[in-house]
Amino acid sequence: MTKILAIETAGPGCSAALWVDGEVEERFELKPRGHSELILGMMQRLLAQAGLRLTQLDALGFSRGPGSFTGVRIATGVIQGAAFAAELPVVPVSTLAALAQGCCRETAARRILCALDARMGELYWGAYGLRADGLVELIGREQVAPADEVELPEGDGWHGVGSGWAAFGDALARRMGPALEATDASRLCRARDVVVLAAAGHLAGHGVSAAEALPVYLRDRVATPKR
Amino acid sequence: MRVLGIETSCDETGVAVYDHRQGLLAHTLYSQIGVHAEFGGVVPELASRDHVRKTVPLVAETLERAGLQGRDIDGVAYTAGPGLVGALLVGAAIGRSLAWGWGVPAVPVHHMEGHLLAPMLEEPRPGFPFVALLVSGGHTQLVEVQSVGRYRMLGDSLDDAAGEAFDKTAKLLGLPYPGGPELARLAEKGRPDRFRFPRPMTDRPGLDFSFSGLKTFALHTLQRELADAEIPTQEREQIKADIAYAFEQAVVETLVIKCRRALDETGSRTLVLAGGVSANRRLRERMREAIAGEAGEVFYPRPEYCTDNGAMIAFAGAQRLLGGQQEPLRFAVDPRWRLVDLPAIDRRR
Numbered sequence: 144m145t146k147i148l149a150i151e152t153a154g155p156g157c158s159a160a161l162w163v164d165g166e167v168e169e170r171f172e173l174k175p176r177g178h179s180e181l182i183l184g185m186m187q188r189l190l191a192q193a194g195l196r197l198t199q200l201d202a203l204g205f206s207r208g209p210g211s212f213t214g215v216r217i218a219t220g221v222i223q224g225a226a227f228a229a230e231l232p233v234v235p236v237s238t239l240a241a242l243a244q245g246c247c248r249e250t251a252a253r254r255i256l257c258a259l260d261a262r263m264g265e266l267y268w269g270a271y272g273l274r275a276d277g278l279v280e281l282i283g284r285e286q287v288a289p290a291d292e293v294e295l296p297e298g299d300g301w302h303g304v305g306s307g308w309a310a311f312g313d314a315l316a317r318r319m320g321p322a323l324e325a326t327d328a329s330r331l332c333r334a335r336d337v338v339v340l341a342a343a344g345h346l347a348g349h350g351v352s353a354a355e356a357l358p359v360y361l362r363d364r365v366a367t368p369k370r
Numbered sequence: 371m372r373v374l375g376i377e378t379s380c381d382e383t384g385v386a387v388y389d390h391r392q393g394l395l396a397h398t399l400y401s402q403i404g405v406h407a408e409f410g411g412v413v414p415e416l417a418s419r420d421h422v423r424k425t426v427p428l429v430a431e432t433l434e435r436a437g438l439q440g441r442d443i444d445g446v447a448y449t450a451g452p453g454l455v456g457a458l459l460v461g462a463a464i465g466r467s468l469a470w471g472w473g474v475p476a477v478p479v480h481h482m483e484g485h486l487l488a489p490m491l492e493e494p495r496p497g498f499p500f501v502a503l504l505v506s507g508g509h510t511q512l513v514e515v516q517s518v519g520r521y522r523m524l525g526d527s528l529d530d531a532a533g534e535a536f537d538k539t540a541k542l543l544g545l546p547y548p549g550g551p552e553l554a555r556l557a558e559k560g561r562p563d564r565f566r567f568p569r570p571m572t573d574r575p576g577l578d579f580s581f582s583g584l585k586t587f588a589l590h591t592l593q594r595e596l597a598d599a600e601i602p603t604q605e606r607e608q609i610k611a612d613i614a615y616a617f618e619q620a621v622v623e624t625l626v627i628k629c630r631r632a633l634d635e636t637g638s639r640t641l642v643l644a645g646g647v648s649a650n651r652r653l654r655e656r657m658r659e660a661i662a663g664e665a666g667e668v669f670y671p672r673p674e675y676c677t678d679n680g681a682m683i684a685f686a687g688a689q690r691l692l693g694g695q696q697e698p699l700r701f702a703v704d705p706r707w708r709l710v711d712l713p714a715i716d717r718r719r
Contacts, residue, residue: 179459179463179701180700184699187699197470212415213456216459216460216463219422220422220459220462221466221467224426224463224466224469225471226471227471354426357422367409369409
């Protein structure tokens with residue numbers, strides 16, 4: 144039996160999900176700035192409900208960003224601590240990939256354009272395609288850029304998801320033209336999708352140690368040197 | 371009880387294990403000075419990012435140095451304020467989650483309580499009650515300490531903290547970041563009677579501090595003395611050293627005057643120095659001269675426990691855990707947490 148616990152706190156939602164051989168249980172709450180109050184309790188209740196102890200898990204997963212810097216670090220810190228204490232491997236999962244995975248779980252979309260509002264006039268951006276095995280894969284690269292500079296994918300039938308489509312929907316739609324099939328700006332990244340990708344990563348041997356479980360911010364120029 | 375302590379409130383990652391019977395078992399520290407130097411000050415976002423990279427490796431290293439496994443730890447303490455919110459959150463998330471994973475209690479620690487109790491890591495240790503002078507880059511406070519958690523604020527800084535004034539004045543003198551310790555080094559070369567700076571707020575009753583005026587005084591002195599472009603380089607450097615000397619002397623003497631006053635007002639005979647600035651050599655010497663013997667006793671920790679460190683957090687956390695305090699399954703930080711809002715712990719050890 145493969146048992147994996149994953150969390151997501153990079154966005155306004157806070158969620159934890161437990162995977163046991165493909166069966167997923169999730170706890171979710173929409174409470175911006177309440178993540179640090181909620182997340183450990185969610186993890187604890189999921190384990191208790193399944194009659195499991197942390198050390199009985201095979202791996203931990205977390206939504207490693209991009210997203211709110213603070214939110215991403217909450218997930219990272221919690222998973223680092225739990226993984227170190229229970230000596231478990233960690234599978235970092237892209238927040239954009241999990242967002243795309245959730246879109247494919249609930250809709251017939253096969254090509255997903257994830258855009259999260261990165262503030263400062265920019266987007267966190269990534270294009271994903273649904274593979275035959277039911278998992279999404281990145282097309283091109285994840286990036287942070289203004290809406291008129293993000294790299295557009297080829298082909299059509301694209302579904303736009305994420306808060307970036309609310310903030311920059313018009314500019315993006317104009318650039319995409321008829322290649323854009325639908326948008327859903329309200330979709331949030333969920334732990335139930337993080338855990339699916341984490342499970343696949345774990346089975347493929349992509350686990351890292353607690354110390355190596357690190358965030359991906361995409362935006363790395365956050366200060367200007369003096370002089 | 372063996373407690374793992376984690377400190378991440380500003381630009382230093384500190385981790386330690388303290389055992390209430392055996393004392394400090396190991397401690398490690400990583401300073402981010404190199405990360406922030408090119409920015410001329412601490413960049414909060416970069417500080418948070420560095421804590422995320424360094425904390426778990428330091429936990430592993432500290433346990434290894436102590437010859438311990440995770441299962442040997444009975445509790446986890448982490449700094450939950452005051453400090454930089456993002457930096458605090460990293461330590462709190464990791465610390466609280468470690469405790470959950472190990473199945474042991476966790477406790478949030480007030481950074482300044484950590485400093486306040488740090489001299490108790492040393493032998494001989496001060497006994498309660500005592501008066502503590504907390505001097506760092508963020509604080510200049512006089513506190514009456516009756517027991518763990520029973521604190522009365524006697525005096526506070528109205529503007530710049532002493533360490534902040536040191537750093538800002540160092541910057542005026544063209545010293546590299548972080549300037550406080552550099553200024554103290556430069557002052558060693560200063561001539562004692564060249565300049566005399568005021569001792570702010572000592573001419574009136576009260577125990578509050580104000581150091582921002584000293585920085586301005588230093589600026590004006592510097593401008594006046596170096597106005598003549600003909601002054602040779604060597605002489606200019608000497609003038610800067612003289613200003614550093616006079617500045618440091620003014621801060622130190624002001625602190626001495628207020629500490630004596632605080633001991634008089636409280637009737638206490640024990641003074642404890644804590645916080646980064648308490649590592650200042652001149653301050654230690656002068657405080658000993660002025661207070662030890664006649665008026666009472668002066669305690670201060672070794673310099674590595676004056677600046678931010680994990681040992682003081684592990685120690686303060688142990689006191690609170692032994693007193694029965696523990697955090698529910700959540701974590702929270704408070705960047706403006708007030709010392710006087712802490713709950714008292716009745717257990718004395």
